[in-house]
Amino acid sequence: MALPPPRVLLASTDAAARADAGDCFRLRAHELACLPHVINIGVQKAGTGELQTWLGAHPRLLPHGGEVHFFDTLRREPPCGRPRGRAALRLRYARFLWRRRRLTAAEASGKLLYEKTPAYFDQARPEVVMCAVPSARLLLMLRMPTARAVSAYRMCQRELQLKWCRSSFDAALARVLTLSGNRSVPSLRKAALRREPHFRRLLMMGQYALHLRRWLRVVPPRRVGVVWLEQFKYDPFACLAAVEDFLGLEHHAYREMATKNSAGLWVIGKSKSSVIRPPESRPSASSIAALEAFYSPWQRRLKELLLNYNLSLVHTPAPPLALNT
Numbered sequence: 001m002a003l004p005p006p007r008v009l010l011a012s013t014d015a016a017a018r019a020d021a022g023d024c025f026r027l028r029a030h031e032l033a034c035l036p037h038v039i040n041i042g043v044q045k046a047g048t049g050e051l052q053t054w055l056g057a058h059p060r061l062l063p064h065g066g067e068v069h070f071f072d073t074l075r076r077e078p079p080c081g082r083p084r085g086r087a088a089l090r091l092r093y094a095r096f097l098w099r100r101r102r103l104t105a106a107e108a109s110g111k112l113l114y115e116k117t118p119a120y121f122d123q124a125r126p127e128v129v130m131c132a133v134p135s136a137r138l139l140l141m142l143r144m145p146t147a148r149a150v151s152a153y154r155m156c157q158r159e160l161q162l163k164w165c166r167s168s169f170d171a172a173l174a175r176v177l178t179l180s181g182n183r184s185v186p187s188l189r190k191a192a193l194r195r196e197p198h199f200r201r202l203l204m205m206g207q208y209a210l211h212l213r214r215w216l217r218v219v220p221p222r223r224v225g226v227v228w229l230e231q232f233k234y235d236p237f238a239c240l241a242a243v244e245d246f247l248g249l250e251h252h253a254y255r256e257m258a259t260k261n262s263a264g265l266w267v268i269g270k271s272k273s274s275v276i277r278p279p280e281s282r283p284s285a286s287s288i289a290a291l292e293a294f295y296s297p298w299q300r301r302l303k304e305l306l307l308n309y310n311l312s313l314v315h316t317p318a319p320p321l322a323l324n325t
Protein backbone atom coordinates (compact mmCIF):
# COMPACT_ATOMS: atom_id res chain seq x y z
CA MET A 1 0.00 0.00 0.00
CA ALA A 2 1.47 3.37 -1.01
CA LEU A 3 2.01 5.92 1.72
CA PRO A 4 0.04 9.12 1.25
CA PRO A 5 2.08 12.32 0.83
CA PRO A 6 3.08 13.73 4.23
CA ARG A 7 0.91 16.24 6.02
CA VAL A 8 2.69 19.56 5.64
CA LEU A 9 2.02 21.86 8.58
CA LEU A 10 2.98 25.43 9.35
CA ALA A 11 5.93 25.67 11.73
CA SER A 12 3.64 27.25 14.32
CA THR A 13 2.74 26.28 17.87
CA ASP A 14 -0.88 25.56 16.99
CA ALA A 15 0.04 23.28 14.10
CA ALA A 16 2.89 21.53 15.90
CA ALA A 17 0.66 20.78 18.89
CA ARG A 18 -1.36 18.54 16.51
CA ALA A 19 1.66 17.00 14.75
CA ASP A 20 2.61 13.35 14.87
CA ALA A 21 5.05 10.86 13.34
CA GLY A 22 5.57 11.47 9.61
CA ASP A 23 4.23 15.05 9.62
CA CYS A 24 6.37 17.77 8.07
CA PHE A 25 6.79 21.44 8.91
CA ARG A 26 7.21 24.02 6.21
CA LEU A 27 10.25 26.12 7.12
CA ARG A 28 10.90 28.22 4.03
CA ALA A 29 9.38 28.28 0.57
CA HIS A 30 10.25 24.71 -0.44
CA GLU A 31 12.04 23.43 2.65
CA LEU A 32 10.57 20.89 4.99
CA ALA A 33 11.65 19.31 8.27
CA CYS A 34 9.73 16.15 9.09
CA LEU A 35 9.13 13.93 12.09
CA PRO A 36 10.14 10.29 11.55
CA HIS A 37 7.63 7.45 11.25
CA VAL A 38 10.15 4.96 12.65
CA ILE A 39 12.92 5.18 15.22
CA ASN A 40 15.53 2.49 15.70
CA ILE A 41 16.24 2.92 19.41
CA GLY A 42 19.09 0.46 19.88
CA VAL A 43 21.24 -1.15 20.88
CA GLN A 44 24.85 -0.22 20.26
CA LYS A 45 26.90 -2.94 18.58
CA ALA A 46 23.83 -4.91 17.54
CA GLY A 47 23.98 -4.12 13.83
CA THR A 48 21.80 -1.00 13.76
CA GLY A 49 24.23 0.62 11.31
CA GLU A 50 24.01 -2.34 8.97
CA LEU A 51 20.22 -2.49 9.23
CA GLN A 52 20.04 1.19 8.32
CA THR A 53 22.19 0.55 5.24
CA TRP A 54 19.84 -2.21 4.12
CA LEU A 55 16.70 -0.22 4.82
CA GLY A 56 18.23 2.78 3.05
CA ALA A 57 18.25 0.71 -0.13
CA HIS A 58 14.47 0.32 0.09
CA PRO A 59 12.81 2.66 -2.42
CA ARG A 60 10.07 3.60 0.06
CA LEU A 61 12.25 4.35 3.04
CA LEU A 62 14.20 7.53 3.70
CA PRO A 63 16.75 7.16 6.49
CA HIS A 64 18.05 10.24 8.19
CA GLY A 65 21.53 8.70 8.05
CA GLY A 66 24.12 8.72 10.83
CA GLU A 67 22.98 8.88 14.43
CA VAL A 68 20.75 11.71 15.56
CA HIS A 69 21.24 11.84 19.36
CA PHE A 70 18.34 14.17 20.01
CA PHE A 71 16.48 12.54 22.90
CA ASP A 72 19.59 11.32 24.74
CA THR A 73 21.16 14.77 24.85
CA LEU A 74 18.17 16.90 25.91
CA ARG A 75 19.28 18.92 28.90
CA ARG A 76 15.91 19.71 30.38
CA GLU A 77 12.71 17.73 30.52
CA PRO A 78 10.33 19.32 27.98
CA PRO A 79 6.95 20.32 29.44
CA CYS A 80 4.97 17.68 27.58
CA GLY A 81 1.90 18.12 29.77
CA ARG A 82 1.12 21.34 27.90
CA PRO A 83 0.29 21.75 24.18
CA ARG A 84 2.91 24.51 23.86
CA GLY A 85 5.55 22.23 25.35
CA ARG A 86 4.64 19.40 22.98
CA ALA A 87 4.63 21.75 20.01
CA ALA A 88 8.04 23.19 20.89
CA LEU A 89 9.54 19.69 21.27
CA ARG A 90 8.17 18.51 17.90
CA LEU A 91 9.45 21.56 16.05
CA ARG A 92 12.84 21.29 17.71
CA TYR A 93 13.13 17.60 16.93
CA ALA A 94 12.16 17.99 13.27
CA ARG A 95 14.53 20.93 12.81
CA PHE A 96 17.35 19.10 14.60
CA LEU A 97 16.88 15.98 12.49
CA TRP A 98 17.08 17.77 9.17
CA ARG A 99 19.38 20.63 10.18
CA ARG A 100 22.07 19.69 7.69
CA ARG A 101 19.79 18.69 4.87
CA ARG A 102 16.30 20.08 4.56
CA LEU A 103 13.77 17.94 2.72
CA THR A 104 11.62 18.82 -0.23
CA ALA A 105 8.01 17.67 -0.57
CA ALA A 106 9.05 15.46 -3.50
CA GLU A 107 11.74 13.71 -1.41
CA ALA A 108 9.46 13.05 1.53
CA SER A 109 6.44 12.09 -0.51
CA GLY A 110 5.50 8.43 -0.23
CA LYS A 111 8.50 7.68 1.99
CA LEU A 112 8.74 6.21 5.44
CA LEU A 113 11.07 8.48 7.41
CA TYR A 114 13.55 6.69 9.63
CA GLU A 115 16.04 7.68 12.25
CA LYS A 116 18.34 5.57 14.37
CA THR A 117 20.12 6.37 17.58
CA PRO A 118 21.11 3.25 19.48
CA ALA A 119 21.82 5.31 22.61
CA TYR A 120 18.10 6.00 23.01
CA PHE A 121 17.42 2.54 24.41
CA ASP A 122 19.13 3.21 27.72
CA GLN A 123 19.57 7.00 27.68
CA ALA A 124 16.36 8.52 26.32
CA ARG A 125 13.15 9.01 28.26
CA PRO A 126 10.42 7.03 26.46
CA GLU A 127 7.77 9.53 27.64
CA VAL A 128 9.58 12.31 25.81
CA VAL A 129 9.98 10.28 22.61
CA MET A 130 6.26 9.46 22.67
CA CYS A 131 5.42 13.10 23.38
CA ALA A 132 7.32 14.10 20.20
CA VAL A 133 6.03 11.34 17.91
CA PRO A 134 3.07 9.60 19.59
CA SER A 135 2.36 7.08 16.84
CA ALA A 136 5.96 6.28 15.81
CA ARG A 137 7.05 2.66 15.45
CA LEU A 138 10.12 1.61 17.37
CA LEU A 139 12.63 -0.92 16.12
CA LEU A 140 14.95 -2.54 18.60
CA MET A 141 17.95 -4.61 17.51
CA LEU A 142 19.46 -6.73 20.23
CA ARG A 143 22.47 -8.99 20.48
CA MET A 144 23.51 -11.55 23.08
CA PRO A 145 24.49 -9.21 25.92
CA THR A 146 27.90 -10.76 26.61
CA ALA A 147 28.94 -10.53 22.95
CA ARG A 148 27.56 -7.00 22.84
CA ALA A 149 29.57 -5.93 25.89
CA VAL A 150 32.80 -7.40 24.50
CA SER A 151 32.20 -5.80 21.11
CA ALA A 152 31.50 -2.38 22.67
CA TYR A 153 34.64 -2.58 24.79
CA ARG A 154 36.73 -3.55 21.79
CA MET A 155 35.33 -0.67 19.78
CA CYS A 156 36.33 1.68 22.58
CA GLN A 157 39.86 0.28 22.57
CA ARG A 158 40.21 0.15 18.79
CA GLU A 159 38.47 3.30 17.59
CA LEU A 160 38.00 5.63 20.54
CA GLN A 161 41.07 4.73 22.61
CA LEU A 162 39.60 6.35 25.67
CA LYS A 163 41.10 6.24 29.12
CA TRP A 164 38.31 4.13 30.62
CA CYS A 165 38.93 1.21 28.27
CA ARG A 166 42.72 1.12 28.52
CA SER A 167 42.94 -2.03 30.63
CA SER A 168 42.07 -5.46 29.29
CA PHE A 169 38.41 -6.49 29.36
CA ASP A 170 39.27 -9.15 31.95
CA ALA A 171 40.89 -6.60 34.26
CA ALA A 172 38.03 -4.11 33.86
CA LEU A 173 35.45 -6.78 34.58
CA ALA A 174 37.33 -8.12 37.61
CA ARG A 175 37.25 -4.61 39.12
CA VAL A 176 33.48 -4.29 39.01
CA LEU A 177 31.95 -7.78 39.05
CA THR A 178 31.97 -9.85 42.20
CA LEU A 179 30.74 -13.24 43.32
CA SER A 180 29.99 -12.60 46.95
CA GLY A 181 28.44 -14.71 49.70
CA ASN A 182 26.64 -17.81 48.50
CA ARG A 183 25.21 -16.19 45.42
CA SER A 184 25.59 -17.92 42.09
CA VAL A 185 24.91 -14.79 40.08
CA PRO A 186 27.72 -12.22 40.15
CA SER A 187 26.75 -8.71 41.13
CA LEU A 188 28.20 -5.32 40.42
CA ARG A 189 30.45 -3.65 43.00
CA LYS A 190 28.69 -0.34 43.53
CA ALA A 191 31.72 1.57 44.82
CA ALA A 192 33.90 0.44 41.91
CA LEU A 193 31.17 1.28 39.41
CA ARG A 194 30.92 4.82 40.70
CA ARG A 195 34.50 5.29 39.57
CA GLU A 196 33.79 3.71 36.18
CA PRO A 197 30.57 5.26 34.82
CA HIS A 198 31.34 4.36 31.20
CA PHE A 199 31.99 0.71 31.92
CA ARG A 200 28.93 0.69 34.15
CA ARG A 201 26.79 1.91 31.27
CA LEU A 202 28.39 -0.60 28.92
CA LEU A 203 27.45 -3.46 31.25
CA MET A 204 24.01 -2.18 32.21
CA MET A 205 23.01 -1.70 28.59
CA GLY A 206 22.83 -5.50 28.33
CA GLN A 207 20.19 -5.67 31.06
CA TYR A 208 17.73 -5.41 28.23
CA ALA A 209 14.62 -6.24 30.26
CA LEU A 210 15.28 -3.33 32.59
CA HIS A 211 15.26 -0.82 29.74
CA LEU A 212 12.57 -2.47 27.64
CA ARG A 213 10.17 -2.33 30.57
CA ARG A 214 10.57 1.46 30.72
CA TRP A 215 9.62 1.68 27.05
CA LEU A 216 6.67 -0.66 27.39
CA ARG A 217 5.22 1.51 30.14
CA VAL A 218 4.52 4.21 27.57
CA VAL A 219 4.65 2.62 24.11
CA PRO A 220 1.90 0.24 22.95
CA PRO A 221 3.63 -3.14 22.41
CA ARG A 222 2.22 -3.49 18.88
CA ARG A 223 4.40 -0.56 17.91
CA VAL A 224 7.63 -2.16 19.14
CA GLY A 225 9.47 -4.74 17.02
CA VAL A 226 12.57 -6.64 18.11
CA VAL A 227 15.19 -8.29 15.86
CA TRP A 228 18.50 -9.81 16.90
CA LEU A 229 21.90 -9.43 15.25
CA GLU A 230 22.29 -13.20 15.54
CA GLN A 231 19.13 -13.62 13.43
CA PHE A 232 20.35 -11.02 10.96
CA LYS A 233 23.68 -12.82 10.63
CA TYR A 234 21.91 -16.11 10.04
CA ASP A 235 19.38 -14.83 7.52
CA PRO A 236 19.36 -11.09 6.75
CA PHE A 237 16.70 -11.58 4.07
CA ALA A 238 14.19 -13.09 6.50
CA CYS A 239 14.96 -10.28 8.97
CA LEU A 240 14.46 -7.59 6.36
CA ALA A 241 11.17 -9.16 5.26
CA ALA A 242 9.99 -9.22 8.89
CA VAL A 243 10.99 -5.60 9.40
CA GLU A 244 9.25 -4.61 6.16
CA ASP A 245 6.07 -6.35 7.34
CA PHE A 246 6.28 -4.57 10.68
CA LEU A 247 6.66 -1.21 8.94
CA GLY A 248 4.00 -1.91 6.32
CA LEU A 249 6.49 -1.84 3.43
CA GLU A 250 6.40 -4.13 0.43
CA HIS A 251 9.29 -6.58 0.17
CA HIS A 252 12.29 -5.20 -1.65
CA ALA A 253 14.47 -7.45 -3.85
CA TYR A 254 17.41 -7.53 -1.43
CA ARG A 255 18.63 -10.88 -2.74
CA GLU A 256 19.30 -9.26 -6.09
CA MET A 257 21.57 -6.59 -4.64
CA ALA A 258 23.29 -8.24 -1.66
CA THR A 259 26.75 -9.78 -1.93
CA LYS A 260 28.80 -11.86 0.50
CA ASN A 261 31.92 -10.15 1.82
CA SER A 262 35.22 -11.79 2.71
CA ALA A 263 33.98 -12.35 6.28
CA GLY A 264 31.10 -14.41 4.86
CA LEU A 265 28.48 -11.79 5.80
CA TRP A 266 25.75 -10.62 3.46
CA VAL A 267 26.17 -6.91 2.77
CA ILE A 268 24.65 -4.18 0.64
CA GLY A 269 27.33 -1.98 -0.90
CA LYS A 270 30.12 -0.96 1.43
CA SER A 271 29.85 -2.28 4.97
CA LYS A 272 31.99 -1.60 8.02
CA SER A 273 32.02 -5.35 8.50
CA SER A 274 34.01 -5.76 5.27
CA VAL A 275 37.03 -3.99 6.75
CA ILE A 276 39.56 -6.63 7.86
CA ARG A 277 40.58 -5.99 11.44
CA PRO A 278 43.79 -7.16 13.09
CA PRO A 279 43.18 -10.06 15.49
CA GLU A 280 41.94 -8.89 18.88
CA SER A 281 42.54 -10.48 22.25
CA ARG A 282 39.64 -12.53 23.56
CA PRO A 283 38.31 -12.23 27.09
CA SER A 284 39.08 -15.26 29.24
CA ALA A 285 36.58 -18.10 29.51
CA SER A 286 36.01 -17.20 33.17
CA SER A 287 35.14 -13.59 32.31
CA ILE A 288 32.67 -14.79 29.69
CA ALA A 289 31.12 -17.25 32.14
CA ALA A 290 30.83 -14.57 34.83
CA LEU A 291 29.17 -12.16 32.42
CA GLU A 292 26.76 -14.79 31.15
CA ALA A 293 25.81 -15.59 34.74
CA PHE A 294 25.37 -11.88 35.44
CA TYR A 295 23.05 -11.45 32.47
CA SER A 296 21.11 -14.70 32.83
CA PRO A 297 18.34 -13.34 35.14
CA TRP A 298 17.92 -10.42 32.77
CA GLN A 299 17.70 -12.71 29.76
CA ARG A 300 15.01 -14.68 31.58
CA ARG A 301 13.02 -11.50 32.20
CA LEU A 302 13.53 -10.43 28.61
CA LYS A 303 12.23 -13.76 27.36
CA GLU A 304 9.02 -13.19 29.34
CA LEU A 305 8.60 -9.68 27.99
CA LEU A 306 9.15 -10.77 24.39
CA LEU A 307 6.65 -13.59 24.76
CA ASN A 308 4.03 -11.74 26.78
CA TYR A 309 3.99 -8.75 24.48
CA ASN A 310 4.68 -10.63 21.25
CA LEU A 311 7.56 -8.33 20.33
CA SER A 312 9.75 -10.67 18.26
CA LEU A 313 9.61 -9.97 14.55
CA VAL A 314 11.60 -13.09 13.61
CA HIS A 315 10.94 -16.58 14.94
CA THR A 316 13.34 -18.69 12.86
CA PRO A 317 15.97 -18.86 14.16
CA ALA A 318 14.48 -18.23 17.59
CA PRO A 319 15.71 -15.20 19.55
CA PRO A 320 19.02 -16.23 21.17
CA LEU A 321 17.83 -16.29 24.74
CA ALA A 322 19.46 -19.55 25.78
CA LEU A 323 20.37 -19.45 29.42
CA ASN A 324 23.68 -21.02 30.15
CA THR A 325 23.49 -20.97 33.90
Ligand SMILES: Nc1ncnc2c1ncn2[C@@H]1O[C@H](COP(=O)(O)OS(=O)(=O)O)[C@@H](OP(=O)(O)O)[C@H]1O
Nearest residue numbers: 044045046047048049050151232233265266267273
Ligand atom coordinates in the same frame (compact mmCIF):
# COMPACT_ATOMS: atom_id res chain seq x y z
N1 LIG B 1 26.33 -7.55 7.17
C1 LIG B 1 26.46 -7.93 8.43
N2 LIG B 1 26.00 -9.13 8.82
C2 LIG B 1 26.09 -9.51 10.10
N3 LIG B 1 26.64 -8.75 11.09
C3 LIG B 1 27.12 -7.55 10.75
C4 LIG B 1 27.04 -7.08 9.43
N4 LIG B 1 27.58 -5.85 9.41
C5 LIG B 1 27.97 -5.56 10.67
N5 LIG B 1 27.70 -6.59 11.47
C6 LIG B 1 28.02 -6.69 12.88
O1 LIG B 1 27.38 -5.61 13.57
C7 LIG B 1 28.20 -5.22 14.66
C8 LIG B 1 28.23 -3.71 14.74
O2 LIG B 1 26.95 -3.27 15.03
P1 LIG B 1 26.51 -1.75 14.88
O3 LIG B 1 26.46 -1.40 13.45
O4 LIG B 1 25.25 -1.59 15.63
O5 LIG B 1 27.66 -1.00 15.57
S1 LIG B 1 27.70 0.52 15.98
O6 LIG B 1 27.08 0.63 17.31
O7 LIG B 1 27.01 1.30 14.96
O8 LIG B 1 29.14 0.79 16.00
C9 LIG B 1 29.61 -5.73 14.40
O9 LIG B 1 30.00 -6.53 15.50
P2 LIG B 1 31.54 -6.69 15.94
O10 LIG B 1 32.20 -7.43 14.81
O11 LIG B 1 31.51 -7.45 17.20
O12 LIG B 1 32.08 -5.31 16.10
C10 LIG B 1 29.50 -6.49 13.10
O13 LIG B 1 30.12 -7.74 13.12
